[in-house]
Amino acid sequence: MKRWVIRYVVLGLILCCTGTTTARDYFPFVYIDPGHGGPNADMTHNGDSAGGCEGPGGTAEQWINLKVALVLRDTLIARGWPEGSWWLMSRQTDTTSKTLRDRVAEANEFEVLQYISIHHNGFGAGSVQATEALWCDTGWTTDSVSRPPEARLDTLARKIKDMIRLEFNKLYPPSEVAYGDRCPSMENPNCLNCNKWITKNAMMANTISEASDISGHADEEALFVDSTSGHREDEAYAILQGWLSYCSGQGFGRLEYRYMNEDPDDSLQVWVDGRAYDLPYERTWPIPFGEACAPHCHRSD
Numbered sequence: 001m002k003r004w005v006i007r008y009v010v011l012g013l014i015l016c017c018t019g020t021t022t023a024r025d026y027f028p029f030v031y032i033d034p035g036h037g038g039p040n041a042d043m044t045h046n047g048d049s050a051g052g053c054e055g056p057g058g059t060a061e062q063w064i065n066l067k068v069a070l071v072l073r074d075t076l077i078a079r080g081w082p083e084g085s086w087w088l089m090s091r092q093t094d095t096t097s098k099t100l101r102d103r104v105a106e107a108n109e110f111e112v113l114q115y116i117s118i119h120h121n122g123f124g125a126g127s128v129q130a131t132e133a134l135w136c137d138t139g140w141t142t143d144s145v146s147r148p149p150e151a152r153l154d155t156l157a158r159k160i161k162d163m164i165r166l167e168f169n170k171l172y173p174p175s176e177v178a179y180g181d182r183c184p185s186m187e188n189p190n191c192l193n194c195n196k197w198i199t200k201n202a203m204m205a206n207t208i209s210e211a212s213d214i215s216g217h218a219d220e221e222a223l224f225v226d227s228t229s230g231h232r233e234d235e236a237y238a239i240l241q242g243w244l245s246y247c248s249g250q251g252f253g254r255l256e257y258r259y260m261n262e263d264p265d266d267s268l269q270v271w272v273d274g275r276a277y278d279l280p281y282e283r284t285w286p287i288p289f290g291e292a293c294a295p296h297c298h299r300s301d
């Protein structure tokens with residue numbers, strides 16, 4: 001409960017100067033959850049009974065998830081956003097032992113405003129690289145507790161997915177195929193997924209990001225393992241930007257094509273950053289870090 005104290009001291013100082021709104025309106029307070037980990041987890045082990053996939057070189061998903069999350073954590077700290085008042089993490093080491101239920105219960109107990117669970121898929125060699133971000137629209141938790149509207153929306157998931165795709169496409173020359181989208185429609189079963197404990201039981205805006213397929217491409221695994229590649233930083237930056245865009249209340253940009261008598265089989269595309277994307281095309285714009293933490297930041301979506 002010590003964290004509560006820290007948080008409300010900070011909020012109290014701000015509120016004395018504004019005086020017109022509640023504490024919860026102004027501050028992002030995010031739960032960062034690197035998936036998996038636990039006893040005996042390390043770079044090449046996902047931990048005892050904790051699940052997770054692995055790269056072609058044996059790199060454990062839990063280790064990659066944690067590395068990305070730690071970059072995100074360090075970015076927040078560097079900006080003066082401290083633990084306890086702006087963010088919490090489910091784990092900051094390989095071997096922290098917390099079940100999915102433990103994590104969601106912790107986020108619910110501390111009443112964080114957003115829950116971001118960081119994962120990576122593992123479909124096997126030859127699969128196409130693609131990003132997905134899961135969410136669930138159910139109005140009731142497993143224990144039949146009513147969930148608030150923000151917990152049931154796809155907004156946070158879409159924003160983080162958009163930003164990951166934009167960042168990861170920078171890895172590939174424009175002449176190559178665009179980094180894939182496993183959720184071209186967020187109603188796709190890949191993304192509207194109520195079989196996950198987190199997406200069904202978190203009581204705040206939430207998503208499970210599956211940024212890429214670490215088993216599909218040997219070079220992907222190498223990019224994550226090579227600390228100089230910048231790939232961890234790219235993913236952490238994308239998650240940060242998606243989250244900040246959500247907090248700022250910024251909308252989406254969307255391009256569609258509508259014309260009377262159009263042929264539904266036409267494959268229409270738009271060029272963005274020298275690369276072709278199918279229509280309809282939706283994106284989220286990066287926003288300056290400082291702007292999002294100004295008093296414009298509120299919990300609406």
Ligand SMILES: [Zn+2]
Binds near residue numbers: 035036052053061120
């Ligand atoms: Zn996972």
